[in-house]
Amino acid sequence: MAEFTNHQWLLAARPEGALNEGNFKRAESPIPEPGEGEFLAKTIYVSVEPAMRGHMLETSAYAQTMNIGDVINATGVAQVIKSNNPKYAAGDLVQCPTGFQEYVVSNGQMVTKVPDGLNAEAVLSIFGGTGFTAYYGMVETGEVKEGDAVLISGAAGAVGNIAGQIAKIKGASKVIGLAGSDEKCKWLVDEIGFNGAINYKDEDLKKQVREAFPDGMNVFFDNVGGNILDIALNNLALNARVVICGGISRYNQDGKIPGPENYFNLVYKRARMEGFIIVDNLHRAQEFSDAMTPWLEDGSLKYQVDVIEGYENLPAGLLRLFTGANKGKQLIKLADPE
């Protein structure tokens, strides 16, 4: 197959400040041959997420670090086209670490087959890191329960919108989202079923949050950090749970970033702030899938994807996360399955 080309994106330079196109470099290489026990697959979708910037740094807090010149790490869905591994046959759709490239060779590590009846978009938005993060963060760390008032930042993002839907399913009396445009806010309420949404760029953000939670919030699910975390900390109900899922306001910054001035409200409100990382809990993937499958089937949980096309747009797809362009899970589609 060496006559065909594998288009790839490599790490050109580690991020300093905002991630930009200069961090990526295009490359072409021959399509590799699978060795003993390996398979070759063609990338169908690549999934991008904010934490990928961190993985591009010299020291990554919770993933293996890439070296300059490595293919950018990413998860996706690929279709097996040639296999020397008895577990996988040509035609199989698999979720695996595809990276930013058209073809990938795998020895089966970190690979799961896409279940029959599920499409790749559902897998990457619900039954993978994204959906499990929303589920674990809201249900286990956030301990959401009947009657809770819930605020979610980055609510129009991949994890945020699912976290909000799960809170509703679990009986939250009020789920409010923070998002970066009026159009996203409308989408959260009209399409996703949030009770309300606030544009975090509004000048009276503090006032709107206070008015939305006159009795304080029981759960704050934070994907953003910064000023938004401080405002939430100022509006906690007694025994509130602050779930630190992400901090996208931080990811594109270097140097000193102010911490939450209002952390001491954790004492006044007898509240807790807790972080988690879904990779610690992947042994429970089946449990998460089992919990969410009926919700997907009965329509109470909808997956939301934002798809752009073409391998040439892989970096652009990742950059969209930091400009807040995406609604729902950002995917880049490279090919149609056969």
Added chain:
Amino acid sequence: MAEFTNHQWLLAARPEGALNEGNFKRAESPIPEPGEGEFLAKTIYVSVEPAMRGHMLETSAYAQTMNIGDVINATGVAQVIKSNNPKYAAGDLVQCPTGFQEYVVSNGQMVTKVPDGLNAEAVLSIFGGTGFTAYYGMVETGEVKEGDAVLISGAAGAVGNIAGQIAKIKGASKVIGLAGSDEKCKWLVDEIGFNGAINYKDEDLKKQVREAFPDGMNVFFDNVGGNILDIALNNLALNARVVICGGISRYNQDGKIPGPENYFNLVYKRARMEGFIIVDNLHRAQEFSDAMTPWLEDGSLKYQVDVIEGYENLPAGLLRLFTGANKGKQLIKLADPE
């Protein structure tokens, strides 16, 4: 009894910035007569704690606010001298809200008798808010367990030194204290049984903490906040518990106080930061007493008091907490029991 004088200290002005003598005003009044169902008691000891500054503000986060001209609120031990309440007889020693004054009339609310065999100092340092705070924070919020590495800030203070002793009793492999003088550090190690202590004023504080916890700390019990909290957040072990008990570095400040820059390590370390207030848990006082009594009896838990004398020194006793003058529980002794 109106011929005798009740010496009192009143709230003269609400604190702005550091608490100082100008916040207090001396007063004299006749010794009151107990009414129906009330008793009159003579103050033996007054207990002071950092949170009292907050109670002197216009809005207190978790206690009733004092008005200008009110007697300063405080807890203490008093001896009943005249009683119209069948539950209390002249001579009884009681723990009650004495306030900053020599005589107090009580209707029995918030009053507990000092158990036979216990002296007032043990009651005020172990079997009251101070000891219960240390116990609840370390055992319930901190979930200290066998083998844990534990750091305590404000370790030479009333709560800190008990929290450290409890961690040792519960099997912590290492308990390190932060304190404000080399003499206090020596005291923590030589007298209280800490494994080590670090003077937080040392220039190489960061380095000393890092070297004391090469594998990170499992529990950080914080009485201080500020820079010390940030350093601890940078040295957490996986699944660490950060117990926010107090923030004395904050209490004497007004205006904007920087938050912990390193809060996001809660994510990297899958850790939690949690606040608590002991008044929520006073219904469990008997349980806490029962847990600590055998430790006191077998000598594994020692109470540490720092006593100054005279009603005229009541404000000075409180101010000692903010200059870090005290070792152990600060008490002001007003009289000997009869």
